[in-house]
Amino acid sequence: MASLLFNRSSPLLSTSLHIRAGIKALLPPSILSPSSHFRTFTSSPIPHTNTNPSPKTSTQNPTMAPSTAFLDALKARRSIYALSKSSPIADAAIQEIVSQAILHTPSSFNSQSTRAILLVKGEHDKLWDIAKEVLKGIVPADQYAATEARLSGFQAGYGTVLFFTSRSAVQKMQDAFAIYADRFPGWALQSNGMTQLAVWTALELEGLGANLQHYNPLIDQKVQAAWGVDEDWELNAQLVFGKPEGAAGEKAFQPIEERLKVFGA
Numbered sequence: 258m259a260s261l262l263f264n265r266s267s268p269l270l271s272t273s274l275h276i277r278a279g280i281k282a283l284l285p286p287s288i289l290s291p292s293s294h295f296r297t298f299t300s301s302p303i304p305h306t307n308t309n310p311s312p313k314t315s316t317q318n319p320t321m322a323p324s325t326a327f328l329d330a331l332k333a334r335r336s337i338y339a340l341s342k343s344s345p346i347a348d349a350a351i352q353e354i355v356s357q358a359i360l361h362t363p364s365s366f367n368s369q370s371t372r373a374i375l376l377v378k379g380e381h382d383k384l385w386d387i388a389k390e391v392l393k394g395i396v397p398a399d400q401y402a403a404t405e406a407r408l409s410g411f412q413a414g415y416g417t418v419l420f421f422t423s424r425s426a427v428q429k430m431q432d433a434f435a436i437y438a439d440r441f442p443g444w445a446l447q448s449n450g451m452t453q454l455a456v457w458t459a460l461e462l463e464g465l466g467a468n469l470q471h472y473n474p475l476i477d478q479k480v481q482a483a484w485g486v487d488e489d490w491e492l493n494a495q496l497v498f499g500k501p502e503g504a505a506g507e508k509a510f511q512p513i514e515e516r517l518k519v520f521g522a
């Protein structure tokens with residue numbers, strides 16, 4: 258488990274695996290650069306103090322399909338590992354993004370099982386101190402320097418969103434709909450992942466970079482203690498964000514024909 262976590266923290270791991278599998282890169286270079294951020298929510302309710310210098314707005318083209326701006330945002334979201342401690346938007350705007358994503362992401366039977374904690378500045382630093390402390394006790398001494406460097410990279414960011422699933426919300430569904438009892442934990446994770454994507458994409462639109470980490474369950478107990486987290490909340494993921502200080506890595510794509518079949522169109 259631990260080795261999986263350490264390996265997955267490598268920004269290029271999945272890319273290099275794809276390349277080894279002989280898959281050709283299809284990504285247009287325009288979306289590899291952080292300067293290609295598209296910002297599309299021109300009527301966002303989010304209180305703005307965005308200083309993101311040159312966002313492009315797909316919605317400005319009246320001939321563009323209505324979904325284009327949304328898909329542009331999906332494409333522009335990438336894993337950004339080089340982050341620093343500032344934000345182009347106010348903390349209140351980040352909080353609003355997380356709130357709206359939690360409220361409006363679907364969940365099975367509308368069970369609303371996702372929970373989150375937003376940590377910025379010193380509280381974000383505290384999280385990554387916790388991760389260092391925990392991992393120091395687990396990782397072989399001769400490998401810890403590399404682990405610490407990786408964790409310091411996350412700590413160099415501005416904030417982290419911790420995503421949780423409410424165990425009792427899942428249990429409630431299992432009790433109410435026994436026929437689907439074994440499905441609810443998976444559905445809760447799917448809904449949690451949708452929320453993660455919504456937050457990640459919205460942060461990118463606002464000029465922040467982010468990457469997704471999974472140091473749970475190793476850090477769960479200390480996270481619970483540090484922020485008084487109810488035991489009902491099971492930690493699923495940590496979305497680290499900050500000012501992007503580098504581009505995303507190259508990304509390879511498996512041919513879409515191997516991944517999507519269409520009938521009747």
Ligand SMILES: Cc1cc2nc3c(=O)[nH]c(=O)nc-3n(C[C@H](O)[C@H](O)[C@H](O)COP(=O)(O)O)c2cc1C
Pocket residue numbers: 262265266267268271272334335336337450468469470471505506508
């Ligand atoms: C469910 C899931 C788990 C992931 N876990 C990790 C992780 O633990 N560490 C990490 O650095 N990236 C993690 N990632 C990020 C992926 O490696 C990354 O999204 C993928 O390689 C594609 O790159 P992109 O995000 O730049 O599009 C995860 C992504 C998903 C969807």
